[in-house]
Amino acid sequence: MKVFSNTETFNYSWEEVSTANWRKYCPWNDKSTHVLAVDTISRTVDPETGILRTERLITCKQSMPEILKKILGAGMEDQQVFETSYVDPKQRTVTMVSENITWNNLLNVQETVVYRPLNDHQTSFEQAAKITALCGGWQKIKNSMEDALVKRFRDNAARGKEGFEAVLAMSRRVFAEEQQREKMMLIQAQAVNIRMAA
Template identity: 45%
Template structure:
C-alpha cells in the first residue's frame, strides 16, 4: 500500500477556489481528463450542503506489460462524490477508481477549507491511498510504485491546471468589479 499527501494554501477566497474546482476541466494542463459527467446533484434542504456525484473519464498510457496481461486500454473511470458546505466554507471531494478495482484501488480525498488563521487564504489538502493487495506482493509493489509516480505527476499538473483556471476566475471577478 502506498500513500500520498500534499497541502497548499491559495491566496484567494474560498468562493473563488471552489468555483475553480467546478470549472477545472477541461484545461490544457490536464489533457488526460477527457470527460466529467454529473450523475446526481442535490442540496440538502436542512443543512444547505450541496452533494454531487460525478463520473470522470481519464485516458492515460499504461505500461505495456499491464496492457498485455490484463487486456487493458488507456481509458479508465473514477467515481467522485463531493459535499460543499457554504456555511462552514468547506468542500470535500472523495474519489475512487472504478476501472481495475479487482487489481488496485486508488482512493483520493481533496479538502478545500477557509484557512482559520488567515481568512484571505484557502487551504487545500490532497491525500490518496493506492492498494494493489490482490496481486502477488512483488508485482503489487511494482504496480503501486508506478501508479504512485503517475498519481504524483497528475497531482502536479492538476495543480498547474487548477491555478490556471483560478487565475481566469480572478481576472473575470476583477473585470466585473470595474463595471
C-alpha cells in the first residue's frame, strides 16, 4: 500500500468553498474535462446533527497506468468512483470519501478530502489517498502500479487546485451578480411602493 497526501489553502471562506464544491465539475472548470457524469444516488439530512450526507457516482475517462495497460491490454477507459460526502454545518467541515469501482479487484484507491475553515477568509484542503494493488504475490508489479498512481495523484493535485480556484472565482462573481440583481429588484420595489403611496 502507498499513501499520497496533500494540503492546500484556498483564499475563500468555508461557506464559499463548501458551496462551490458542488460545482467542481461544472463546464467552466477546464481542468475537469475527464469527468463525464456526476449522478447523485441519495441525499439525506440527519435531523439531529444537521449533517448533509450525499452519495454520488462519478464517471470519468482516464487512461490506466502503463503497467495495467500491459496486463489488461486496455487503454483509455470509462471509470467509476463512488463518493460519499458529509457536510457538517455545525463543525463547518466538508468530508468526501471516495473509492474506485472500476478495476477494484486489481487496484483499490480510497481517497478522503476534508475542507475546514482556517479563518473567515481562508479554507484548508486536506487530501489523503490509500492506494493498494491487489496482485497476489507479484510485489514488483504491485509496487509499479501503486507508484504510478501516487505519481498521478501528485500530477493531478496542482491541476485540481487550479480548476477549483476557477470554479471559486466564477462562483464568487455569480453570487455578487445575484446580490446586485436582488438589490436592484428591492430598490425598484421600494420605488413602486413610494409611487403608489404618493
